Amino acid sequence: MLKLYYSPGACALASHVALEEAGATYELHKIDLRQGQQKTPEYLAINPAGVTPALATDQGVITQNVAILTYVAQTHPQAGLVDFDDSFAFARMQAFNAWMASSLHPAIGKALFSRPPLEGAARDEAIEQALAKYDLAEQHLFVGPWALGENHSATDGYLIVFTRWARQAGLLDAGRFPRLNAHLDKVQARPAVARVLEVEGLTAV
Ligand SMILES: N[C@@H](CCC(=O)N[C@@H](CS)C(=O)NCC(=O)O)C(=O)O
CATH class of the missing domain: 3.40.30.10 (Glutaredoxin)
Known part of the structure; x- marks a missing residue:
């Protein structure tokens, strides 16, 4: 098992x-x-x-x-959870997931979970750099209503890891990230x- x-x-x-x-x-x-x-x-x-x-x-x-x-x-x-029949859709899914693993995760992880914790200007700079990644997701990578478009996928459950962290830290501003906020609510409401x-x-x- x-x-x-x-x-x-x-x-x-x-x-x-x-x-x-x-x-x-x-x-x-x-x-x-x-x-x-x-x-x-x-x-x-x-x-x-x-x-x-x-x-x-x-x-x-x-x-x-x-x-x-x-x-x-x-x-x-x-x-x-993944569209294996459409090569382009599959590649787009991989691109979004790989970007979260290699870019979004390290950026928000540095801002929120550095040990010892970042302070002062170093923390502010790390947060600014992380939020620029959320801007990229909000404005370009996220398709809507689900992360990859019309269909729910495994990418939705991955994206909410990072939108949850940002919201818990008070960083997921509703005005700046309306689509990511709506998406987080929608995914968290799923029974699974x-x-x-x-x-x-x-x-x-
Ligand atoms: N790219 C990896 C990242 C794995 C990762 O960094 N996991 C963190 C938790 S979010 C961890 O276990 N950190 C423990 C440590 O670094 O000691 C993945 O997505 O699986």
């Missing part, structure tokens, strides 16, 4: 949402990042990179949300997402 290693509210939420939306049969294993469980020998044997998520499958472990989302979608085609939030001990933000 699939087993997802996750930390509540962290980026593994994207993979958790995909599994739930897919109707997959899976187990959860919580990794407490604050306690440093991601760096224990037991977890490093699963993911030597020492980060969550990791998805254990019968064939081995898959890391990286981008890969896990595609794997879950491909192994549960009835859920329609509500179940995931409850299981992770979270609430809609």
Whole structure:
């Protein structure tokens, strides 16, 4: 059976949402990042990179949300989480997901979760740089009403990781990011997402 290693509210939420939306049969294993469980020998044997998520499958472990989302979608085609039939749509999905992993996540992660925390001008600059990424999503990458257009996809559950963090930090201004705000509300209202939030001990933000 699939087993997802996750930390509540962290980026593994994207993979958790995909599994739930897919109707997959899976187990959860919580990794407490604050306690440093991601760096224990037991977890490093699963993911030597020492980060969550990791998805254990019968064939081995898959890391990286981008890969896990595609794997879950491909192994549960009835859920329609990724459009594998349209090469262009598939490439656009990969572009959006890869941008979140390589650009949006590091930028907002630096602003909010640096250890030690950023302060003063350094924090302001990091927030400004992160918000420029949200501007890009709001104005260019996000299609609407779902992230990739007319159809819900695995990208929606990934995007809300970062819009949740921004809203919790008071950074998802309704005037500056109307589409991202509406999208976050819409995705959090999905039954599968509500179940995931409850299981992770979270609430809609
Ligand atoms: N690009 C990776 C990022 C994984 C990642 O950085 N996960 C964070 C949580 S959002 C983590 O586990 N950090 C723990 C640490 O760096 O010690 C993915 O999307 O899977």
